[in-house]
Amino acid sequence: MNSLRSPGSGRKIPRTIVIIPAHNEASDIGRVIAEVREVTAFPVVVVDDASSDDTRELARSAGAIVIPLSVQLGAWGAIQAGLRYALSRNFEYAVTMDADGQHEAGSLPAMMQPILEKRADISIGCCTRRGSRLRKFAWGLMKGVSGLTPDDLTSGFRVYDQRAIKALAGREATLLEYQDVGVLFMLQREGLNIEDVEVEMPPRNSGISRIFHSWTSVGFYMAYTLLLSLTKRQRKARL
Amino acid sequence: MIPLITGVLGVITAATILVLIRRDHLHARYGLWWVGAAFAFALLGIFPWVFDELAVFLGVAYAPVLALMLAIILLVLKILVMDLERSRNQVKISRLVQRIGLLENDLRALQKMQGKEPGPYGRDELQD
Numbered sequence: 001m002n003s004l005r006s007p008g009s010g011r012k013i014p015r016t017i018v019i020i021p022a023h024n025e026a027s028d029i030g031r032v033i034a035e036v037r038e039v040t041a042f043p044v045v046v047v048d049d050a051s052s053d054d055t056r057e058l059a060r061s062a063g064a065i066v067i068p069l070s071v072q073l074g075a076w077g078a079i080q081a082g083l084r085y086a087l088s089r090n091f092e093y094a095v096t097m098d099a100d101g102q103h104e105a106g107s108l109p110a111m112m113q114p115i116l117e118k119r120a121d122i123s124i125g126c127c128t129r130r131g132s133r134l135r136k137f138a139w140g141l142m143k144g145v146s147g148l149t150p151d152d153l154t155s156g157f158r159v160y161d162q163r164a165i166k167a168l169a170g171r172e173a174t175l176l177e178y179q180d181v182g183v184l185f186m187l188q189r190e191g192l193n194i195e196d197v198e199v200e201m202p203p204r205n206s207g208i209s210r211i212f213h214s215w216t217s218v219g220f221y222m223a224y225t226l227l228l229s230l231t232k233r234q235r236k237a238r239l
Numbered sequence: 240m241i242p243l244i245t246g247v248l249g250v251i252t253a254a255t256i257l258v259l260i261r262r263d264h265l266h267a268r269y270g271l272w273w274v275g276a277a278f279a280f281a282l283l284g285i286f287p288w289v290f291d292e293l294a295v296f297l298g299v300a301y302a303p304v305l306a307l308m309l310a311i312i313l314l315v316l317k318i319l320v321m322d323l324e325r326s327r328n329q330v331k332i333s334r335l336v337q338r339i340g341l342l343e344n345d346l347r348a349l350q351k352m353q354g355k356e357p358g359p360y361g362r363d364e365l366q367d
Contacts, residue, residue, distance in 0.1 A: 047340070067340040073333050081337035088341065174330045 014116060015092045016042045019082030021075045021156075022099035023049040026058055029099050033062040039105040042095070045085055047078035055099075075156065076179045083160070083169045094160045096179065103157040107199040111159050120195035122164050122187055124150050125157030127201035138222060146181050146229035148188070151196045154180045164192055181225050185232040242285050249281025272317065 018036050022029055033044050046059035050072040059066050067081050079096050086094040093115060097103035107125055114120040128139075128151045135154075142153050156179050160168065167173070167190045168183060176182040187194060256273045259265040265273075283289060283306070294302035347357045 065344060067337075067344050069336050069340045071332070071336045073336055077333050077337065080333075081340055084337055085341055085344075171330060171334065174333050175326065
């Protein structure tokens, strides 16, 4: 567990940054940052997505670097700001995780494993057991249409290596709305390898899923994702 | 009578667009399209027989249908171009917002190093 905190094993600690996009997450952000800092020595960047509560002040006082967005860009826009920060500071790896406590910092060592062992460029924390029938139906449909194979296409708990960070920090990726199928297609096109890592995901402490909270938003999300899948699908999925 | 009304409407539209450009309410590059459209509207209003001739030439039995169809095609094209521009602008805005956030973080760090109070870039100033 502590392998990401102290170099006791003699292994060099990788230059890694943890990126947490947050929009009105004052109730959880402090605890989430504390948990990450307990498990790792990695700097934590909170990208405050134009919150109207005290998210940014609480994140700062919990010891995080805060990138404040003046206009709400959505989760992906916030994550991309974090990836741009990672690129500008030359970090080797970037972890993205949610601010609502769904992603446990304790899973980070397992998530980093495939990347540090050079088996993959991206690892995705999957928890396919979670979710309603609606979410499972959405996953099945998206996998079928896109031809992508990661088990949890919508998981925002990911580790990217520097090639992936470079690809995703670019202008082309700014057009995306979510950190899922569109991002995976980009990574696929770059010839990067993705590995799923099964992790536990407790129910969110507060707030609601940005996608799976109403039929309307699910409808928009599915139509958007299916259109992306149909237009960007490659002949031979390499994931 | 109808050619006169449509002709006058076209000329008024064209004049309005020129005024909007003159007062800097409309960017000249977008004004070009609308001036063109307004003049076309005025000319075809004054000389409607052009469409009658064109309809006969193209084998369209009822000339107004041709006019409506062409208008719809042009409008759809215009809306498509607008959405392309909107997409490009969205990317520019998003990247600018990200960049301001990154710079604000750098600025805050710099001010902290110099022992200064961060600001004046509070939330309210940046919300718009």
